[in-house]
Amino acid sequence: MGRPRTFDIDKALNVTADMFWRRGYDNTSIGDLTKAIGISAPSFYFAFGSKEAVFLRIVEVYLARQNEIVERALREPDARAVAASLLFGISDLLTSPDHAPGCLILNNALPICDDHPFRARWAEGRSAIRNELAERFRKDRESGLAFPEDWDPADTARLVVSLVWGLAVEIHSGASSHEIQRMISHFLGMWPED
Structure with a gap:
């Protein structure tokens, strides 16, 4: 019979997430993780499977939080409110x-090489959000809702998603919440009234 686990899995996941967030996936080794958690490498592999598996588990939770924000936004009454x-x-x-x-995904996406499997996965995620926004903006324009007639829905969706990533870069670079809120308000102020 195996020995019982002697560490708190949720606490270990929080420590691991913080390391990936601050140092990045590629700059965090199994040794770094086991030392921070206070367990041996075999215990780490038994609990999590691999560094990639625990990272993807953490990303999955993070993406669920992002998806809640996207879904809530898409329920707004018009494109500007979205x-x-x-x-x-x-x-x-x-x-x-x-x-x-900043953003867990952005913090880990920039330093990885072009052929890294995470890069393609995250590009697909951004594309999915762009497509959802573009479709919503297109429907709003066709329905006569508050969407500027001379704005292209697909281009506007790409701009909004680019702003999301730009926010992440600015926050990672030290911008305050207040500065970010002002930047968003400035962008929304440029949205033409119908």
């Missing part, structure tokens, strides 16, 4: 004191 809800919601997530500044 953009506002998405941008302010992501801003709140990225400036949360629960983790290091």
Whole structure:
């Protein structure tokens, strides 16, 4: 019979998430993780399977939080309100004191090489959000809701998603929550009234 686990799995996941957030996936070794958690390498592999498996587990939880923000935004009554809800919601997530500044995915996407499997996975995620926004913006324009006639829905969706990533970079670079809120408000102020 195996020995019982002698560490708190949720606490270990929080420590691991913080290391990936601050140092990045590629700059965090199994040795770093086991030392921070206070367990042996065999215990780590038994509990989590691999560094990649624990990282993807953490990313899955993070993406669920992001997806809640996207889904809530898409329920807003018009395109401008969708953009506002998405941008302010992501801003709140990225400036949360629960983790290091910025976006877990962005913090890990920039330093990895072009052929890294994570890069393609995250590009697909951004594309999915862009497509959802573009479809929503297209429907709003066709329905006569508040979407500027001379704005292209797909281009506007790409701009909003680019702003989300730009927020993450600014926050990671030290921008305060107040500065980010002002930036979002400035963008929304440029949204033409019908």
